[in-house]
Amino acid sequence: MTLGYSGNIAKIYLYRFLNEFWVIAPILIPYYQSNGLNPTQIFTVQAAYALSILFMEIPSGYLADVIGRKRTMMLGSLFLPAGLLIYVGFGSFVPFVIAEFVVAVANSMRSGADSALLYDSLLMIDQKGRYHHTEGRSFFYARIGCSISAVLGGLLALISLRLPFYLNLLSALLILPVVMSLREPEQERLRTGKKPFQDILRIFLFSFRHPLMRHLILFCALITTMGIVGIWSYFLYYTRLGISVGWFGVLFALFQFLSAAGSRHADGILRRAGFPRTLMLFGLISINFLLLSLVESPAMILVILLNAYLWGSSFPFFLTRMNDLIDSKIRATVLSVANMVRSLLFVILAPLFGAIVNARSLSGAYLFLGILGITSSILFIHRILSHQDLRGTTITF
Numbered sequence: 427m428t429l430g431y432s433g434n435i436a437k438i439y440l441y442r443f444l445n446e447f448w449v450i451a452p453i454l455i456p457y458y459q460s461n462g463l464n465p466t467q468i469f470t471v472q473a474a475y476a477l478s479i480l481f482m483e484i485p486s487g488y489l490a491d492v493i494g495r496k497r498t499m500m501l502g503s504l505f506l507p508a509g510l511l512i513y514v515g516f517g518s519f520v521p522f523v524i525a526e527f528v529v530a531v532a533n534s535m536r537s538g539a540d541s542a543l544l545y546d547s548l549l550m551i552d553q554k555g556r557y558h559h560t561e562g563r564s565f566f567y568a569r570i571g572c573s574i575s576a577v578l579g580g581l582l583a584l585i586s587l588r589l590p591f592y593l594n595l596l597s598a599l600l601i602l603p604v605v606m607s608l609r610e611p612e613q614e615r616l617r618t619g620k621k622p623f624q625d626i627l628r629i630f631l632f633s634f635r636h637p638l639m640r641h642l643i644l645f646c647a648l649i650t651t652m653g654i655v656g657i658w659s660y661f662l663y664y665t666r667l668g669i670s671v672g673w674f675g676v677l678f679a680l681f682q683f684l685s686a687a688g689s690r691h692a693d694g695i696l697r698r699a700g701f702p703r704t705l706m707l708f709g710l711i712s713i714n715f716l717l718l719s720l721v722e723s724p725a726m727i728l729v730i731l732l733n734a735y736l737w738g739s740s741f742p743f744f745l746t747r748m749n750d751l752i753d754s755k756i757r758a759t760v761l762s763v764a765n766m767v768r769s770l771l772f773v774i775l776a777p778l779f780g781a782i783v784n785a786r787s788l789s790g791a792y793l794f795l796g797i798l799g800i801t802s803s804i805l806f807i808h809r810i811l812s813h814q815d816l817r818g819t820t821i822t823f
Contacts, residue, residue, distance in 0.1 A: 440567070462518070475526040479769050486535050500606065510594055568686075576678045642747050647768040647770075657681065677727070719789045745761075
């Protein structure tokens with residue numbers, strides 16, 4: 427009986443690898459430019475993705491709790507190649523916006539559902555205690571997929587900018603049979619009323635009324651957003667150092683690899699450092715942004731790689747802590763609430779960071795990010811540690 431659920435673990439590893447196998451990531455901007463898009467249109471296309479994710483996050487998680495995580499992930503695996511097909515078949519602004527919307531729907535369908543299915547699979551085989559380790563390994567394979575695809579995309583682009591899209595289309599088509607082979611864990615399905623949006627709002631409020639969950643969500647959103655803003659800003663830093671564009675793909679792949687190592691070691695970090703010190707380690711990310719604002723040197727690449735390692739280790743840590751607090755029947759919805767908060771913070775913080783770069787300097791933007799991160803981290807760490815006694819409670823509906 428438990429063999430099928432044990433098999434879900436390796437399949438989730440492969441699923442995460444394929445979902446992060448974005449061969450097109452390093453060549454997307456040149457592809458836009460080759461199709462005549464100006465900078466305003468390029469950022470509008472990306473904004474369309476971010477906003478689509480923002481609005482789809484919670485409804486997709488709710489859908490996963492109602493119809494099942496596997497079915498929702500199957501829907502996502504159908505939307506992903508559809509979005510890539512639009513990219514391949516058309517070459518102008520409006521189709522690209524549509525393509526990003528379709529890809530956003532695909533990614534939102536898996537967001538929360540895959541972690542919920544993994545956690546409940548471990549529950550079915552009475553190995554819940556392995557979740558932190560297992561989630562860490564799954565993020566390891568995701569980051570490895572991202573690293574390999576980044577290098578591969580850059581090499582294929584030397585032949586043709588369209589080749590990465592064809593390979594990405596192929597990898598996206600492989601996701602569906604992986605999802606179909608998953609075994610849906612037995613769970614009490616969320617019963618829907620006549621007003622599903624009211625149900626979603628109630629679950630959202632339940633999540634934020636739990637003080638430990640609230641601050642875990644907010645701290646996770648802060649660390650994740652700073653990490654993503656950092657990923658793109660590091661290319662500006664490399665340019666200021668005079669590093670050739672030809673090295674960007676290698677540095678991006680190295681960043682992803684160190685992030686993967688952080689995910690892989692996340693459980694070990696917690697066991698060695700303990701809960702309070704692990705939280706404080708994540709605060710180092712903000713301090714490192716302060717260092718980047720003060721020092722302009724190739725040696726600071728080591729600081730960037732340390733941020734990658736810490737950022738990677740944060741995902742399994744926060745997911746484990748949150749999953750332990752969530753009732754199974756609303757697990758995907760609550761995880762999607764966390765992802766939505768993260769997306770909202772990114773939509774606010776990323777343009778603000780860019781505006782500071784334009785108005786002041788990259789150093790000024792790093793200074794802002796560092797100060798914001800340090801002050802917020804101190805607050806969140808204090809509140810999380812103050813509510814540790816709530817770790818045994820459960821958010822239900």
